[in-house]
Amino acid sequence: MFISAVGHSEDPDTPEAVNEIREQCEQRLAGHQPSAGVLFAAIDYDYEELLAAVNEFWPGLELIGCSTDGETSSDIGFMEDSVVLILFASDTIEIKAGVGEGLSEDSDAACFEAVKMARSKTTKKEAMCLALPDALSNSGQHIVDCLVSELGKDVPVIGGTAGDQWRLQKTYQFYGKQVLSDSVPVLLFSGPLELSFSLGLGCISMGDKATVTKSEGATLLEIDSEPAANFYKKMLGENTTRATEIPLAVLDKNGEIDYLRTPATDFDPVTGSVPMFADIREGSIVKPVMLNTEALLASCTEAGQAVEAGYSSRKPPSAALVFSCAGRKILLGTRTVEEQKRLAGVMDHAVPTAGFYTYGEICPSVSVEEGAKFHNHTIVVALLGERDE
Numbered sequence: 001m002f003i004s005a006v007g008h009s010e011d012p013d014t015p016e017a018v019n020e021i022r023e024q025c026e027q028r029l030a031g032h033q034p035s036a037g038v039l040f041a042a043i044d045y046d047y048e049e050l051l052a053a054v055n056e057f058w059p060g061l062e063l064i065g066c067s068t069d070g071e072t073s074s075d076i077g078f079m080e081d082s083v084v085l086i087l088f089a090s091d092t093i094e095i096k097a098g099v100g101e102g103l104s105e106d107s108d109a110a111c112f113e114a115v116k117m118a119r120s121k122t123t124k125k126e127a128m129c130l131a132l133p134d135a136l137s138n139s140g141q142h143i144v145d146c147l148v149s150e151l152g153k154d155v156p157v158i159g160g161t162a163g164d165q166w167r168l169q170k171t172y173q174f175y176g177k178q179v180l181s182d183s184v185p186v187l188l189f190s191g192p193l194e195l196s197f198s199l200g201l202g203c204i205s206m207g208d209k210a211t212v213t214k215s216e217g218a219t220l221l222e223i224d225s226e227p228a229a230n231f232y233k234k235m236l237g238e239n240t241t242r243a244t245e246i247p248l249a250v251l252d253k254n255g256e257i258d259y260l261r262t263p264a265t266d267f268d269p270v271t272g273s274v275p276m277f278a279d280i281r282e283g284s285i286v287k288p289v290m291l292n293t294e295a296l297l298a299s300c301t302e303a304g305q306a307v308e309a310g311y312s313s314r315k316p317p318s319a320a321l322v323f324s325c326a327g328r329k330i331l332l333g334t335r336t337v338e339e340q341k342r343l344a345g346v347m348d349h350a351v352p353t354a355g356f357y358t359y360g361e362i363c364p365s366v367s368v369e370e371g372a373k374f375h376n377h378t379i380v381v382a383l384l385g386e387r388d389e
Contacts, residue, residue: 002090002193002386004319005029006352008073010082014046018053021085024075028352034058034087036095036187038130038321039065039174040356041083043165047172047179054085055177061087062097062121064185065174066132069163069326070336070357074349077340080165086319086354092386093191096121099175101183104137110184111146118188126155127193128384130321131362133184134171135161139217140360141279141374143184148371157372158197158382160323160358166330171359192387194317196310199363200379201257202299202328203249203289207235212284218264220274223286227272232263235288242266243274245331247377248286258365260289262327262376277376278360291377293335296328300342300379307381308347317348317385322355324379329357343381351383 005028007021025034037058041050047067055061071084088095098117100110115129129151133143140161147157162171173183189195210231214222223231232243243263252258264275280286311317322343329336343353361375363382 002093002318003032004352005087006073006075006354007085008075008082010076010079012081014049017045017083018050021083022057025085025087029087029089032089034061034089036062036097037085037087038187038354039063039083039085040068040071040354041065042071042081043067044081045083047174050083051174051177051179058087062095062187063174063176064097064132064187066162067164067172068356069165069359070329072322072340072355074344074351074353078337084354084356086352088319093189093193094122094124096188097175097185098188099180099183099185101180103134103143103182103184107138107143108146111143112150114184114186115147115150118186122188122190124190126151126188126190128189128195129155129157130187131157131159131184132173133161134173134182135360136168136171137182139279144362144372144374153371156195156197156364157362158321158380159362160356160380161360163326163357163359166326192389194311194313194315194385194387195382196307197363197380197382198303198306198310199365199375200299200303200381201260202296203247203260203291204295205287206290207288209251209285209287212280212282212286215280215282218276218279220276220280221271228274229267229272232274245291246288247291248280249289250280251285251287252365259373260376260378278374291331293332296332297335297338297342300339301346303379303381304343304346307383311383311385313385313388315386315388317351317383319384320347320351320353321382321384322353322379323358323361324355325361325377326357326359327377328379339379
């Protein structure tokens with residue numbers, strides 16, 4: 001048995017919100033006792049009060065979560081300034097939480113501690129890791145690389161990095177009753193888990209391939225041995241000072257899109273460097289792409305169809321998780337609500353769904369064998385269920 005239940009409240013009063021969520025979840029659990037949960041909450045809630053109430057309702061819950069840039073569920077769709085809780089109950093799949101602190105000081109040690117803590121509580125073979133780290137204090141791709149190194153590439157890492165409603169100041173992560181920052185909480189699923197995941201891009205190719213010849217972390221210094229800003233100015237004009245609407249598609253060895261990287265702020269007028277939202281390694285082959293509303297929404301439909309097609313168990317899915325980029329929300333504006341509607345149009349309406357808008361999505365690009373990547377401007381959809389025995 002593996003079931004889930006979702007509660008979603010837009011009540012701004014924390015006690016009222018948690019009471020509403022409790023009623024929704026208890027009704028949907030139908031007497032089953034949850035063993036684990038994930039909480040997504042807007043930046044202005046009283047997190048300590050929120051976590052204390054959830055842990056009082058369900059003592060011993062293996063709980064993680066984070067602050068967000070928007071929330072979504074199968075219950076009321078996309079919202080801002082709301083709180084979503086998804087609970088899991090199973091007698092076959094073990095779901096255990098862990099956390100590592102101090103990402104800004106030593107991300108390797110923080111990821112090691114998070115995985116070690118979760119692993120110490122499970123007895124079954126690991127099947128998936130849900131990760132909700134802070135990516136303001138360290139490189140999102142480096143955090144993902146550390147998790148993949150600890151878990152091995154055969155354990156998919158799925159998730160997204162915490163948000164703070166585009167303030168870009170401080171995000172929060174949850175573990176049990178603790179409210180943390182600069183940390184990486186994980187939820188490790190072990191046992192006969194059936195998992196299908198898909199990545200939606202929503203971009204249109206618009207230029208020629210090039211090679212990143214010099215970079216330092218998230219700063220792009222040179223493309224084709226010229227200042228990185230020149231690459232954009234050749235496309236957009238000599239007076240161009242920023243290009244946040246033109247991500248770079250980083251290509252894999254087959255020439256397919258591996259992940260997207262988005263320019264973060266203005267070009268450096270002295271060096272011609274381009275600050276990005278995450279690392280692009282030297283030697284990477286890149287190609288500029290354009291984002292538009294219709295392509296972004298079409299990618300939701302495609303991701304929903306792909307995740308349904310990839311789910312192979314005869315037992316129905318128990319839960320769906322959705323992680324969409326805060327950048328997509330900005331581009332879509334009032335049409336952001338259509339993302340969940342597009343997914344609902346191609347996925348089973350009966351499957352409880354929860355998710356949030358992130359500062360970077362985590363998911364393998366194509367196959368588990370390549371390991372998880374850190375993405376910009378994408379939507380990640382995952383279906384969880386119980387594998388056929």
